[in-house]
Amino acid sequence: MREVERSRTEPKLFARSLFDDLPDRYDRLAEMLSFGQNRRWRAAMVDAVCRPGITVDKILDVASGTAGVALALARRTNAAVTAVDLTETMLAEGRRRVDAAVEEGRLAPGRIQFTVGDADRLPFPDESFDALTFTYLLRYVERPAATLRELARVLRPGGRIASLEFAVPASAPARYAWRLYTRAVLPTAGYALGGQAWWSVGRFLGPSIDAHYASYPVHEIVAAWEDAGLEAVVTKSMSLGGGLVMSGRKQAPA
């Protein structure tokens, strides 16, 4: 598929063009098209960094998009949350949601800051965050191992990191149902609910997930986390394998 090829050869241009048209309905459609699973997966990822008894003052959420994860992190902790994303229109929608939460008294002002930036060259000094999350990012970068090293760079030693990605179910019946859903239902339902832009996303998503794991099977991604200096790496397969939450912590010096 041409879009999958482009997402690999010019990932940043591709990601910006894909996400530029989505912010308006992104949150509603992400929940509807995942039958509410996205919310469960996010909660599991947030749980993995917000552990009882661990105080975090500064959290970075990378590929934050419309700030759904950043808002969840702000609700769960007292930390200052920084939301970074490549696509300005996604972050603008995130800002609008955060402003609405502040106006309605659901969030204290200043809790979430926004920065347009690239996960491959984060505009932050080494070891500047106590915890880090990233969601649906690795299919949009050229070299996931290098991106993971950059994410680990800005995390303090001992700090927790967690990610959420789509995945390909391991069992044959679940994989069959997943292929049917991603190839037939997702583009059609996307079009019906969100028009042309969501048809394009719906068509792209399944082949993109398949191509990603064909190049980077989960055990290689785990190895890339470890090579980046992350330890105690745990994978949690969710919803029959359609979602993958990973977590770990940055090694402290011996």
Ligand SMILES: C[S@@+](CC[C@H](N)C(=O)[O-])C[C@H]1O[C@@H](n2cnc3c(N)ncnc32)[C@H](O)[C@@H]1O
């Ligand atoms: C599927 S959205 C996920 C948004 C949000 N994390 C969520 O769960 O709703 C993926 C996001 O990754 C962002 N992205 C892609 N490549 C990126 C990069 N190199 N650096 C930062 N963000 C990137 C896109 O702009 C997009 O907003």
